[in-house]
Amino acid sequence: MDIVQKIEILSDAAKYDVSCSSSGSKRETPPGGIGNGAMSGICHTWSADGRCVSLLKILMTNICIYDCAYCYNRRSNDIKRAIFTPKEIAELTVEFYKRNYIEGLFLSSGVVRSPDYTMELMLKTAELLRNRYHYGGYLHMKVIPGASEELIKKVAALADRVSANIELPTEGSLKTLAPEKDRKKIDKSFMVVDELNKILSRKNSTSTQLIIGATEENDKTIITLAEGYYSKKLLSRVYYSAYIPVNTNLPVKISEPPLLREHRLYQADFLLRFYKFKSYELFNKRENLDEILDPKLRWALDNMDMFPVDLNKADYNNLIRIPGIGPKSAKKILEARKYGYIDWVHLKKLGIPLKKAQYFIILNGKVAKKTPLELVEREIMKFYQEHSPIYKLFGAD
Numbered sequence: 001m002d003i004v005q006k007i008e009i010l011s012d013a014a015k016y017d018v019s020c021s022s023s024g025s026k027r028e029t030p031p032g033g034i035g036n037g038a039m040s041g042i043c044h045t046w047s048a049d050g051r052c053v054s055l056l057k058i059l060m061t062n063i064c065i066y067d068c069a070y071c072y073n074r075r076s077n078d079i080k081r082a083i084f085t086p087k088e089i090a091e092l093t094v095e096f097y098k099r100n101y102i103e104g105l106f107l108s109s110g111v112v113r114s115p116d117y118t119m120e121l122m123l124k125t126a127e128l129l130r131n132r133y134h135y136g137g138y139l140h141m142k143v144i145p146g147a148s149e150e151l152i153k154k155v156a157a158l159a160d161r162v163s164a165n166i167e168l169p170t171e172g173s174l175k176t177l178a179p180e181k182d183r184k185k186i187d188k189s190f191m192v193v194d195e196l197n198k199i200l201s202r203k204n205s206t207s208t209q210l211i212i213g214a215t216e217e218n219d220k221t222i223i224t225l226a227e228g229y230y231s232k233k234l235l236s237r238v239y240y241s242a243y244i245p246v247n248t249n250l251p252v253k254i255s256e257p258p259l260l261r262e263h264r265l266y267q268a269d270f271l272l273r274f275y276k277f278k279s280y281e282l283f284n285k286r287e288n289l290d291e292i293l294d295p296k297l298r299w300a301l302d303n304m305d306m307f308p309v310d311l312n313k314a315d316y317n318n319l320i321r322i323p324g325i326g327p328k329s330a331k332k333i334l335e336a337r338k339y340g341y342i343d344w345v346h347l348k349k350l351g352i353p354l355k356k357a358q359y360f361i362i363l364n365g366k367v368a369k370k371t372p373l374e375l376v377e378r379e380i381m382k383f384y385q386e387h388s389p390i391y392k393l394f395g396a397d
Helices: 005-014 088-096 113-130 149-158 171-177 183-200 221-229 259-274 295-302 329-337 344-350 373-386 389-394
Strands: 056-059 104-108 138-142 160-164 206-212 235-244 361-363
Touching: 005 056, 005 088, 056 088, 088 104, 088 113, 104 113, 113 138, 113 149, 138 149, 149 183, 183 206, 206 221, 206 259, 221 235, 221 259, 235 259, 259 295, 295 373, 329 344
Parallel strands: 056 104, 104 138, 138 160, 160 206, 206 235
Antiparallel strands: none
């Protein structure tokens, strides 16, 4: 099999893994080397500074000893198989980088022979890139749960970001659909990387993926799980992947990926990470997120006793809980307040969006809208317009 055939097979096989955005790392170009790990994202994803950038996203191999029911690359599937050598991956990365095709590498893999054997292949690839080719660009490596601590630490030390996929929300679901995998081994890999980060005094940059819709867990279970990893500082990011029905032998039968549910989970996750919400606040009256209303608006409507908020008196934490006002707008408001009381005219000059916020705020004793009923009706109408048959034909956001 030539290199082009391997690329076709193993780049296509990698598309199911979504946990590959930038870690925001910074790595200088080594003397005589190429590339640098600037604060940027990869794989046609959005970076922290708003840019869309690219990577070579590929598997070392789609050969796998596991037979996970949800996985396209499971050993029992009759598909074309291929495997790269570490040298082939390293040369591809360097040559693609020189041609400005990519800004980094995301390397994952099926488990061939054993976790240790696969991890050794990944390590050899990283060592070739960093030591032989003096590649200083972005490098995201998948660590293989069950591999030795020594191998995981060596790979993590060379990478800008590492990830290991939890795959399913509960240990019971994992045992049902992937009985050969062990949640304890997955968690152990996170702890090994965390230990290394503390030794190296560097920021944690570990991510994972959760498959959504392949099993029956509710949204509360999923978000609470993510919150637990965030609170322990074992993960910097959880990615949610709407299950693509590539296999048919699952307990939950779905005809298409639950993309809207995935979107709502990302919104709830952002509330945890950037808005200081707790999972129990989002699920106080329900176990699943509202499909029609975004989680922040739904929470506000459930807690109208906390509104309206006086923009001239509220602190930062209360400002960012107002629907329509995020961290940037809240900081603008706080800065403007240093020079005196702000009014509705000031908000417009500051570029503060009032489409949602006007129903939940008060300025100088005046409320713009007395009830959010009009907003709710508008959101419901918007939802049904977006989910018309033609919308479904072209897919979700």
